[in-house]
Amino acid sequence: MLDNKWNSKYAYAAKSWRDNWDATTIFFDFPMEIGQIIYTTNLIENLNGKIRKYNPSRMMKPR
Secondary structure, eight states: HHHHHHHTHHHHHHHHHHHTTTHHHGGGSOOHHHHHHHHHHHHHHHHHHHHHHHHHOOOOOOO
């Protein structure tokens, strides 16, 4: 199914998905509550990365 729909447009991504299926799908074995925590943590880290990118920390100059 994945190949039929996406392989022509995203061949590299489809191959990567197939080649790493066992490592990728291990997350589906977690209980739903743990999965939500993982998903939420990834969203928070993504947001923090964007904030750091667009608002770089400015080192305070010593007086």
